[in-house]
Amino acid sequence: MQQALAEFFSFSDPNIRYVLLGTLLLTGSAAMIGSFALLRKKVLVGDAVAHAVLPGVCLAFIITGTKHPVPLSLGASITGWLALVSIDQITNRSKIKEDTAIALVLSVTFGLGILLLTAIQHTGNAEQVGLSNFLFGKAAALVSDDLKTLALLGLMLIIIVLLFFKEFTLVAFDKAFAQASGLPVRRLELLLTSLTVLAIVVGIRAVGILLMAVMLITPPAAARFWTNHLPTMVLLAAVLGMIAGLAGSFVSYIAPAMPTGPWIVMTISVVAYGSFLLAPRRGLLARRIRQRKHQKKTLTENILKLFYELGVTEGSVGTKRTLYDLLKSRSMPTSRLVAGLKRLQKHKMLQQEGLGWRLTAAGSRKGKEISQRHHLWKLYLTQHLKTEADHTHEDAESIEHIITPELAEELRGLVKLPVTGKSTTQHTHWTFEGAGQGQPVKTPAGE
Amino acid sequence: MIQRTDNPVVEIHDLTVSYYKKPVLWDINLCLPQGKVIGIIGPNGAGKSTLLKAIMGLVIPDNGYIKLFGKSLDEVRKQVSYVPQKESVDWDFPASVLDVVVMGRYAQLGLFQRPKKLDQEKALECLNKVSMAPLAHRQIAQLSGGQQQRVFLARALAQEAQLYLMDEPFVGVDVATEKMIIDLLQTMAREGKTIIVVHHDLQSAAHYFDWSMLLNMRTVAVGPTQDVLTPALLQETYGGKLTILSKINDLLKEQEVSPRELT
Incomplete structure (x- = not known):
């Protein structure tokens, strides 16, 4: 041969x-x-x-x-x-x-x-x-x-x-x-x-x-x-x-x-x-990898947002939270949550202490950003597309992960931000109903 | 009502066109003036696109003749630019925005000549006019409907013609693009260019066009827009008076008879 x-x-x-x-x-x-x-x-x-x-x-x-x-x-x-x-x-x-x-x-x-x-x-x-x-x-x-x-x-x-x-x-x-x-x-x-x-x-x-x-x-x-x-x-x-x-x-x-x-x-x-x-x-593989990446990004962003919004509701963003605390507010498969927490810890967005985790300064910034994107999109839907407010949440849950910083900026210029009375803490320059005053929203698992 | 005009850019006389023996245009007569944005308006199936294709020699008429600038199409082809419906091509074609616009220069280049630096620059200039220069190297597969239409318009501009024929340029485009296109067309008309646009939205037609043609298989009216878009003429175009004509067309198709007797 x-x-x-x-x-x-x-x-x-x-x-x-x-x-x-x-x-x-x-x-x-x-x-x-x-x-x-x-x-x-x-x-x-x-x-x-x-x-x-x-x-x-x-x-x-x-x-x-x-x-x-x-x-x-x-x-x-x-x-x-x-x-x-x-x-x-x-x-x-x-x-x-x-x-x-x-x-x-x-x-x-x-x-x-x-x-x-x-x-x-x-x-x-x-x-x-x-x-x-x-x-x-x-x-x-x-x-x-x-x-x-x-x-x-x-x-x-x-x-x-x-x-x-x-x-x-x-x-x-x-x-x-x-x-x-x-x-x-x-x-x-x-x-x-x-x-x-x-x-x-x-x-x-x-x-x-x-x-x-x-x-x-x-x-x-x-x-x-x-x-x-x-x-x-x-x-x-x-x-x-x-x-x-x-x-x-x-x-x-x-x-x-x-x-x-x-x-x-x-x-x-x-x-x-x-x-x-x-x-x-x-190629098929490249497309699969892109999808996986997006899934991972969605998971970590959701966790950060959860930390941040729980913190805003309770008035203290830096609070340590256990698995149990997190799952109580947002149901998702425990194994995925743990994987996401570990990834965030590696990226210095979260800090582990004993059985719990708390947001780092970077994590807090990121969580706030995502939370804001979520609410910007909701406002855009209700104000510009005349969608009824109770139909906007599901949409915002997926759109918040794909909005780029430039788009967020553009949205900020488009929507009218609601004026809130108690936006004095440093983490809430502006808040919205649902994030600030209301209860954190429970979302079904599976995104 | 058919308004006459001196030195028409487009003159059509007794034009009859059919597809597979089924007539779609009957005895079209018209004269269109220079330096205007002209709308061809009519319901679905009125033969609007077919009229453009007949002017461009893409369909063979059964009868009648068309003159552009008083001459035959072949004599003045370089003065005429055609913008097909954007749905007529496969946008997954391996080409960039600039590649497509440079295609507008191919006819000028002639056989065996490669596009040169000058053609690229011309193409970029045209892309600039439709605010697409920043996307010159983007794949056409990634464009939105409005951007696709802008690219087609830039390709037509690259031909540097005097007469533009555009098939439904406002379908499937965003509001900003629609505004940009009509502004550009009106500017071009002021520079003496003639633009014929197939259009089906009556509401905007009144604002967009200097002249209008109402078409429903035959010429209902041609003239300045305010004289043409009247309730009576619109009723005649869109109303049900044409059912006899459609029945005749169906009969002709069934019998496979040509609408003109062969002599």
């Missing part, structure tokens, strides 16, 4: 170099054009086209009797194109929707392709050996002649995408605006779909008809998780596609009996699911 790795990646064998260069160009170009298919929400059409090239390949073989890449690619392009036109015509001229039209065309063309392939296999023509490689792809079976043609096509594809990058972007984002500003939208769309057909025709040698659509869709879908910048996304899609291509051709090299397509697809899928889980911001 190690020897094979070393041999493969030394690129000393010219055959390996060809196969590698070919696969990289095929997978890279497919991923680039796939990015635009993804943004235009046209990926399923790609799958239909991939299946529709099989009858073209078979017919070209029947007519010419050789596996030369030029006639085979030509045949593939023609039937791929016809499939596209059929989907368009069915959608435009009947009440059948696009997804149904795609399914119809895909199954018919692929059925026809398999029929022709079986017929060819029964003719006994020695040339036909290897034609079935089109189904699942075999990078290692590519000879240098094929590769020259395919690599050239792949390169051409990449250059065209780069040349029309600006126009393709506008068509993908806002077709009506593109057309209104005078871009030849119809011709650009034609070019985009033609390039998609071309990418498929070129790519099936390495990836295979059945799995080709994956090479269009998966690299850009994975890349989308990592970036919000389109040029970066297209570049990253190409790189991810190439990594998968590299893995596929390596497997094809060490195990020649193995089809390449599934390996390429497995590699890129691992990358895609990995991105789905791990990508910063958009």
Whole structure:
């Protein structure tokens, strides 16, 4: 295995170099054009086209009797194109929707392709050996002649995408605006779909008809998780596609009996699911972590507010309080309360003394801030949104944790603060009913 | 009531448009003057957006012609800017606010030309006019409805056109944005630009527009707003008098007949 790795990646064998260069160009170009298919929400059409090239390949073989890449690619392009036109015509001229039209065309063309392939296999023509490689792809079976043609096509594809990058972007984002500003939208769309057909025709040698659509869709879908910048996304899609291509051709090299397509697809899928889980911001894990963080923040803020408001009610914010005192005023799971208390102690917001805790100066400031945010939001709801006062509490309980200092400042300017008589202690420059005079509010657990 | 005007910016003659054989606009005739904010007003399904699309060449009319500045659209396309409904695009597209506004420069740039520093500066200038410059590098996915509309408006400004066609710019935007947009449009009109706005709120229409067009599949009235937004004409636009016309439209669709006999 190690020897094979070393041999493969030394690129000393010219055959390996060809196969590698070919696969990289095929997978890279497919991923680039796939990015635009993804943004235009046209990926399923790609799958239909991939299946529709099989009858073209078979017919070209029947007519010419050789596996030369030029006639085979030509045949593939023609039937791929016809499939596209059929989907368009069915959608435009009947009440059948696009997804149904795609399914119809895909199954018919692929059925026809398999029929022709079986017929060819029964003719006994020695040339036909290897034609079935089109189904699942075999990078290692590519000879240098094929590769020259395919690599050239792949390169051409990449250059065209780069040349029309600006126009393709506008068509993908806002077709009506593109057309209104005078871009030849119809011709650009034609070019985009033609390039998609071309990418498929070129790519099936390495990836295979059945799995080709994956090479269009998966690299850009994975890349989308990592970036919000389109040029970066297209570049990253190409790189991810190439990594998968590299893995596929390596497997094809060490195990020649193995089809390449599934390996390429497995590699890129691992990358895609990995991105789905791990990508910063958009990934599942990052979102979970953000939620957990917010939950923790909510818990600690609620505890601080509880300390502070109990203190204000009793006239002394610094009083030591036990678990029992706290749970009496606000029911929540004891284990969570303890975890929250410990965290606050670590952040020097609380100080433990024997069986109880008391607010530090920092904790007191923070508790007051949260309590104020709560009441600011309540006032805003009642004064500006005309919400009835007894409906505002639940809202304020969740909003108090997300109001930023700037927003709090803005709210202070908006609402009319009620004037209270006994706001003389240093912790209550201004108080509200519910915080100052009233009883601390009991809130059910579970936020 | 159809008010005539000399040297119209937009002149439409006998325009009929249908979707899948169902007519949505019948024999539209109108002339619109330069340097005004003009509202196209009518109920749902009156064909307001279709009229804009027909002017922009996005739908093919069955009959009639449209002239802009006395010429065909292709001759004056760079003088005309179109602002589609903001719901018509996917705002999760990987682009920043500035990227979208620079798109307004693409047509001027021509094929194969990359946007240059000058285009970026122009775009920023336009963002400044809609108070969005501080958000230039924000992802468009993070914008509110009002901010999305401002970005679309900035993109249109970047085209530096003479005639602006805006499809429902006041739908789904906050009050501050609505105020900002109408102030900007009125300033532009004073500079001699012509702005046509599809709108469906009658209350604000009276304050917003110098000229108005009442549309309900056909032209009910075109002229200065105070002459057009009268109870009688509004009744004619929004009242039930058009049921026969809708019935005919449904019949045409059913029979798959073109509203114009093919000759």
